[in-house]
């Protein structure tokens with residue numbers, strides 16, 4: 001059987017590294033065509049030496065210059081006896097749409113992942129999606145591109161992957177009601193501040209916010225988990241991926257992160273997918289489809305865990321969820337606004353220019369300011385994204401640290 005040939009967007013991130021870990025377990029099944037990174041050229045060199053792709057893309061131009069100045073291509077050649085094509089972000093379309101490529105893993109963080117992910121869908125590739133922000137920014141246009149080019153879009157995000165596993169194999173997003181699905185229940189860990197007194201929120205530091213209790217993840221998504229902007233983005237991601245109305249999408253706090261999400265059916269059945277909190281499981285699931293392959297994850301021992309608990313989210317503690325509900329009812333406009341404002345706010349928080357509570361305040365202010373906009377094309381969604389970012393950055397001095 002021929003190998004599945006893969007381009008990994010964001011190979012140097014947490015999802016990229018986990019993807020390569022799974023791929024390394026199956027040299028008979030997978031081949032890496034291209035690795036795409038941004039600034040971490042040291043790790044890119046190590047990954048290139050190990051997986052020997054044909055192509056490397058370094059999106060950050062200063063980092064590409066550094067790669068050249070440090071003679072990394074020569075180092076690669078002398079250690080492998082092979083040449084490696086190394087280019088900048090202008091090659092993204094080529095490495096996603098290349099005829100040799102079967103699968104693109106979309107694992108760049110933030111809206112920067114939209115363009116190559118969309119190009120992959122337009123070329124009819126099999127896209128394994130971690131980059132939820134692209135779907136939040138341009139869900140309608142991505143789903144249209146997917147349908148038009150007969151591409152395959154499979155979720156890596158643990159909740160959506162769990163839901164995908166619990167839906168019928170012939171699930172049709174254009175006729176969701178015909179399958180008897182009443183509700184999707186997205187589980188949420190509650191993050192590091194689930195029980196912290198609200199009076200302490202003013203003092204929360206970036207180091208505390210990125211310390212997720214269950215998952216090892218990049219800094220941006222870790223802050224999103226703390227504020228539940230992550231769950232908000234995931235509600236919108238579910239809206240586009242599964243085609244159910246906003247009223248059928250719910251969030252349930254489950255602090256152990258063992259039940260990754262659930263599907264409730266009309267007859268009262270609730271199907272869940274369980275596993276240790278290890279992203280290699282959903283990654284291996286979508287890489288291996290239709291087969292199940294080894295992921296490297298530890299096996300779940302429920303007797304050892306003992307108890308699984310669940311609670312309703314407290315909207316005072318997690319007001320982002322209220323903004324998400326607004327966005328779900330006008331997703332073409334308010335979802336891109338939510339995403340852009342949140343990306344800027346998290347960046348400003350991580351750089352200690354605004355406080356933790358200002359993240360919500362900034363997103364909320366942007367949603368109010370841009371609520372009456374219209375989005376009728378990909379270009380207008382992108383223009384809105386840029387405008388919101390400029391507006392949010394400009395508002396930083398209004399927030400105190």
Ligand SMILES: NC(=O)C1=CN([C@@H]2O[C@H](COP(=O)(O)OP(=O)(O)OC[C@H]3O[C@@H](n4cnc5c(N)ncnc54)[C@H](OP(=O)(O)O)[C@@H]3O)[C@@H](O)[C@H]2O)C=CC1
Nearest residue numbers: 010012013014015037038039040108109112130131217218
């Ligand atoms: N981590 C997780 O468990 C999960 C993550 N996700 C989603 O997956 C995506 C990646 O998350 P995660 O791996 O944690 O993030 P990381 O911060 O660990 O990695 C981000 C990746 O994106 C690259 N990158 C950053 N900015 C740019 C840019 N402007 N252009 C091109 N590449 C860029 C980084 O390159 P470099 O490091 O070389 O600078 C790195 O490879 C996010 O959308 C996240 O929401 C979804 C579910 C779970």
Ligand SMILES: CC(=O)[C@@H](O)[C@H](O)COP(=O)(O)O
Nearest residue numbers: 157158188189190191225230
């Ligand atoms: C692993 C994964 O999919 C993350 O999106 C995860 O869900 C984060 O945990 P929270 O439930 O705390 O947001």
Ligand SMILES: [Mn+2]
Nearest residue numbers: 157158159234
């Ligand atoms: Mn998730």
